[in-house]
Amino acid sequence: MAEEKLTEVTRVPMWDPEQDDVLVCRQVRQETHDVKTFVFSGREPRAFRFYPGQYMTFELPVEGMVTRSYTISASAARPYRVEITVKRVPGGPGSNWLHDYMVPGKEVNVSGPGGEFTTDATGEEKLLFLSAGSGITPMMSMTRTACDLSEPTDLHFVHAARSPSDIIFRDELALLAAQNPSLKLAFTCETTSASHSWSGYTGRLSLQMLSLMSPDFLERKIFCCGPALFMEGVRNMLQQADFNMERYYEESFDFGAETAGTIEEHASAAPEISDQTFRVSFSKTGHVVECGPGMTVLSAAREAGLLPMSSCQRGICGTCKSKLVSGQVDMQHGGGIRQREIxxxxxxxxxxTPLSDIEVEI
Known part of the structure; x- marks a missing residue:
């Protein structure tokens, strides 16, 4: 009998957000005329652990340096690469830089993953995903993950787009639905054109339309993501239908700033708030402002007429990361900054919030 040879299994190290901070672009895919998917992995092989719907924050070398948070659109069940799917925003420095300059082989500094907008689509609970535009990305990660792990138990996926040619992941979603009978799809487009045949719903999502797409939507847990006006319309529509809003979750995308953050509330220990007023100096602009009790540095910057980049406003996304030149602050963050950065x-x-007079590099 031939001697059996046992080969050692190569273990791929996990991506450590406290230590790893560089991704290498491996592939760029054109999804629609103004949407691209960027596929990344580590310099050395790394396995990523993230929940579907979470995001990563990218440092992009534009206008000096800007940070942008983009949702991971990839399946969490495929851990060796991460993907982001980005729509080109007119005048948006982050999305335009990615579309114009991010190519295979290029490196970028990142932090994360982070975020709380996630769910298990393989569980027993009936779900309804409502998305519009680029808001499809967290829903796509959740759906891909569920289909990779097992068939989604009972998932209705409704997506709104400007036109048939603007439906991101249209072909892949159709394939997933064909392979997973419990995944039901519905699309609606605001406009149609002679160049693209369309037999689906037309017009903005309405309560009547939703009732046809998902007749039992009142029994489902709903996850929503898209432009602010879309989500406002969904909330009004659901309230009109007497939907239990405790079963409604949304992720807010600030498309003007091209950043993303969850708006779900999470309880945390209340920090001690000083009753003193401190002076906050901004070294780059020369502005100085008084910061009253409980006022954050971001609020002080806005009082000074400055508009620093920010998104989640709860210390989750890392968009507003800045250098503290001098002084002390009480920082109650939610994971948007590494210990080594602190x-x-x-x-x-x-x-x-300031604990003394401070100077910040803004």
Missing amino acids: DQGKILICCS
């Missing part, structure tokens, strides 16, 4: 003197200004 050790380097960086803070998240959205969740930092």
